[in-house]
């Protein structure tokens with residue numbers, strides 16, 4: 001996967017931004033305020049965007065499909 005995850009899950013970069021299908025998005029718990037704030041800085045954000053570092057993979061998410069945006073923005077660099 002061409003995901004950087006520069007901050008290693010500290011919600012400080014948004015390079016792990018992914019876009020999910022509605023079905024998968026609905027299975028996730030709501031994003032925290034901190035995640036929403038970081039998504040505001042991500043490139044190409046869409047309605048079903050999440051930070052993949054905040055997704056806990058459970059059996060319910062077996063088979064999850066995500067799309068990696070064509071561009072990313074490292075909030076630690078700007």
Ligand code: FES
Pocket residue numbers: 004005006007008009010011012013014015016017038051052053054
């Ligand atoms: S790895 Fe940096 S926000 Fe997810």
